[in-house]
């Protein structure tokens with residue numbers, strides 16, 4: 001079941017788009033079904049849940065954290081996390097940098113932007129946050145900013161979703177041509193979930209985060 005749903009998604013992906021299988025709340029057996037069907041990139045929204053799954057599951061899985069990350073949880077994932085999608089403050093970036101240095105590594109991250117209509121505590125609102133331009137980045141050499149991430153409003157209004165994805169794409173282009181200019185690593189736009197990943201790809205997504213279309217409906221998030 002999971003393998004055939006996965007195959008169905010893969011057939012709809014544009015070339016070069018990375019599929020992050022969102023496995024939050026899913027059991028190791030469910031994850032292994034996807035793994036055995038060739039999936040290696042998985043996304044979780046809770047640090048400790050992800051760390052427990054990392055311990056138990058094959059070591060060639062690339063674990064992405066996609067949900068809000070509290071600073072005091074960074075330590076649980078710092079040794080192994082492949083990509084943090086949800087950096088929305090310099091304080092969090094500094095903490096990730098500190099833990100990355102502690103483990104003698106560089107942690108790739110995305111900047112999360114607030115693009116939805118909905119009120120949310122999370123996500124940057126300024127397209128170019130001051131920490132990118134005021135020299136603060138010199139102090140965080142163990143993180144690498146690889147792109148942007150955002151979530152569209154939960155709605156049936158396709159025009160609104162499209163507008164929000166375009167906004168994120170616009171922010172990406174602004175950074176790419178501005179403060180991130182010449183930075184080869186800065187190339188990812190993480191947008192699109194089960195309900196809207198086709199639209200997101202159309203608007204330039206390079207990374208889609210799909211959960212329920214692969215694993216079935218969740219009882220909770």
Ligand SMILES: *Cc1c(COP(=O)(O)O)cnc(C)c1O
Nearest residue numbers: 022045066193194209210211212
């Ligand atoms: C849960 C979650 C997803 C996946 O949602 P589905 O609707 O199950 O595809 C994607 N991104 C984030 C940030 C999530 O928390």
